Amino acid sequence: MKFALKLTVAALVAATGTGAFAQKGETVKIAWLDPLSGLMAAVGTNQLKTFQFFAEKFNIKNAAGVKFEVIGIDNKLSPQETTAALRSAMDQGARYVVQGNGSGPALAIIDALEKHNARNPGKEVLYLNYAAVDPDLTNSKCSYWQYRFDADTSMKMEALTTYMKEQQDIKKVYLINQNYSHGQQVSKFAKENLKTKRPDVQIVGDDLHPLAQVRDFAPYIAKIKQSGADTVITGNWGSDLALLIKAGNDAGLNVKWFTYYAVTTGTPTAMGAASDGKVYQVAYGHYNMGGEMQKYADEFKKRFNDDMYTLDIYTVYQALSEAFAKAKTTEPVKVAATLEGMKFKSFNGDVELRKADHQLQQGLYITRWEKASAKYPYSPENTGYTLAPVKFYDAYVASTPTSCQMKRP
Structure with a gap:
C-alpha cells in the first residue's frame, strides 16, 4: 500500500512538472503579414528583421522554453491581400499572426479570425497587433482574438x-x-x-x-x-x-x-x-532607452546597418512567452485567456493588457x-x-x- 502511495505521489509530481513545462522545446510559428513591396516596403522590411532578430534572442532564453519561427508574408498593404496571406499562414501551421501597418489590413484579420475561430474549434488563431492604431479596433470593432501592443491614436x-x-x-x-x-x-x-x-x-x-x-x-x-x-x-x-x-x-x-x-x-x-x-x-519608447534594449538596438544596427524602431515587438515576445509559461500550453484559446489583464514589466516600465478591450496600457x-x-x-x-x-x-x-x-x- 505504501509502495502504491509512493508511486501515485511520484506520478503526480512528474505530471505536475511535465505540465509546467508542457510546451518546452515546442516551435511556435508566428506569421508576419505586412508590406514588403510598394512605397512602404522599407518600413515592412525593417519590422520583419526586428521580428526575426527578437525571435533569435528569445529562442536563447524565454519563460516557456519554446522556440519561435517567423513566417514573413507580403500583404502589399492591402486588406484583400492580407486575407489571402492569412490563409497561407494558417496553411503553414501558424496559430499566431502579427501585423501593424494599416488599420484596414488589421480589420481584415479580425473579421477573418472571428469567422475562422468560430468554425474551427481547436484550430483557433490569435492576432497580435503591434502597430495598427485606429481606436475602433479596440472599441466598436474589438475582438477577443486581438491584442494590441501599440498605444492607439x-x-x-x-x-x-x-x-x-x-x-x-x-x-x-x-x-x-x-x-x-x-x-x-x-x-x-x-x-x-x-x-x-x-x-x-x-x-x-x-x-x-x-x-x-x-x-x-x-x-x-x-x-x-x-x-x-x-x-x-x-x-x-x-x-x-x-x-x-x-x-x-x-x-x-x-x-x-x-x-x-x-x-x-x-x-x-x-x-x-x-x-x-x-x-x-x-x-512608447525612443532611440536612447538604455539598458538591455540599448544593447539590442546597437547590435541590430551593427548587423543590419538599420535602426530598430518598432520596440514593442520585444513586448509581443515577452507577453507571449510569459503567457505560455503561465498557461502551461501554447494553445491560443488558453493563451488568450491568460493574456487578459496580464501585468508585467517591459522595457518601458510596468504595462498591463487591459482585460476589457485587450489594449496595452503603457x-x-x-x-x-x-x-x-x-x-x-x-x-x-x-x-x-x-x-x-x-x-x-x-x-x-x-x-x-x-x-x-x-x-x-
Missing part, C-alpha cells in the same frame, strides 16, 4: 496635446494626414483635444491625402505656408512622412511638427539638420529631434541627430476609455 493624441497645452507659442495648427482610418482619427482627436485643452488655438487647415501614393508634397506645403500655421500635427508614417518633411524643409517651412512616426525608415534622413529642434514624436514619451549628445548618443541613419526625450507620461495620463463589448468564447 487617441492615447497618443492625449499625451501629445497634454504636452502641447503648455507650449504657449503654439497659436495656429495645420492638420495633414493619410486618408484612411488612422489619419482620419488623428484629425478628429486633435481637434477635440485642442478644443478642450487649448481653446485659443486655431485650426487653420485640415488635409487628408491618399495613403502611400503621393510622391510630391510641395502643393500641400504651399497650403501650410499660406495658412500661417506655426505648428503641424500629422499621423503620417513611412514615405508619406519622409517626403512631407523633406518638402517642408526644401520650401523653408518654419513650423513645429508633432508626429507619431518620425522614426520610420527614411524620415530621420529627411529631417536632418534642417529639422533641428522642430520635430516632436509621441511613442507610459508614453514625447521626444524632440536634436543633435545627438553624450546623454543621448544614438544617431538614426547616421544623421548626427536623435530623438531625445523631453517628457514622459505615465500610463494613466494617456489611457482612454473603451466602449468594447467583448464577446468571449
Whole structure:
C-alpha cells in the first residue's frame, strides 16, 4: 500500500512538472503579414528583421522554453491581400499572426479570425497587433482574438496635446494626414483635444491625402505656408512622412511638427539638420532607452546597418512567452485567456493588457529631434541627430476609455 502511495505521489509530481513545462522545446510559428513591396516596403522590411532578430534572442532564453519561427508574408498593404496571406499562414501551421501597418489590413484579420475561430474549434488563431492604431479596433470593432501592443491614436493624441497645452507659442495648427482610418482619427482627436485643452488655438487647415501614393508634397506645403500655421500635427508614417518633411524643409517651412512616426525608415534622413529642434514624436519608447534594449538596438544596427524602431515587438515576445509559461500550453484559446489583464514589466516600465478591450496600457514619451549628445548618443541613419526625450507620461495620463463589448468564447 505504501509502495502504491509512493508511486501515485511520484506520478503526480512528474505530471505536475511535465505540465509546467508542457510546451518546452515546442516551435511556435508566428506569421508576419505586412508590406514588403510598394512605397512602404522599407518600413515592412525593417519590422520583419526586428521580428526575426527578437525571435533569435528569445529562442536563447524565454519563460516557456519554446522556440519561435517567423513566417514573413507580403500583404502589399492591402486588406484583400492580407486575407489571402492569412490563409497561407494558417496553411503553414501558424496559430499566431502579427501585423501593424494599416488599420484596414488589421480589420481584415479580425473579421477573418472571428469567422475562422468560430468554425474551427481547436484550430483557433490569435492576432497580435503591434502597430495598427485606429481606436475602433479596440472599441466598436474589438475582438477577443486581438491584442494590441501599440498605444492607439487617441492615447497618443492625449499625451501629445497634454504636452502641447503648455507650449504657449503654439497659436495656429495645420492638420495633414493619410486618408484612411488612422489619419482620419488623428484629425478628429486633435481637434477635440485642442478644443478642450487649448481653446485659443486655431485650426487653420485640415488635409487628408491618399495613403502611400503621393510622391510630391510641395502643393500641400504651399497650403501650410499660406495658412500661417506655426505648428503641424500629422499621423503620417513611412514615405508619406519622409517626403512631407523633406518638402517642408526644401520650401523653408518654419513650423513645429508633432508626429507619431518620425522614426520610420527614411524620415530621420529627411529631417536632418534642417529639422533641428522642430520635430516632436509621441511613442512608447525612443532611440536612447538604455539598458538591455540599448544593447539590442546597437547590435541590430551593427548587423543590419538599420535602426530598430518598432520596440514593442520585444513586448509581443515577452507577453507571449510569459503567457505560455503561465498557461502551461501554447494553445491560443488558453493563451488568450491568460493574456487578459496580464501585468508585467517591459522595457518601458510596468504595462498591463487591459482585460476589457485587450489594449496595452503603457507610459508614453514625447521626444524632440536634436543633435545627438553624450546623454543621448544614438544617431538614426547616421544623421548626427536623435530623438531625445523631453517628457514622459505615465500610463494613466494617456489611457482612454473603451466602449468594447467583448464577446468571449
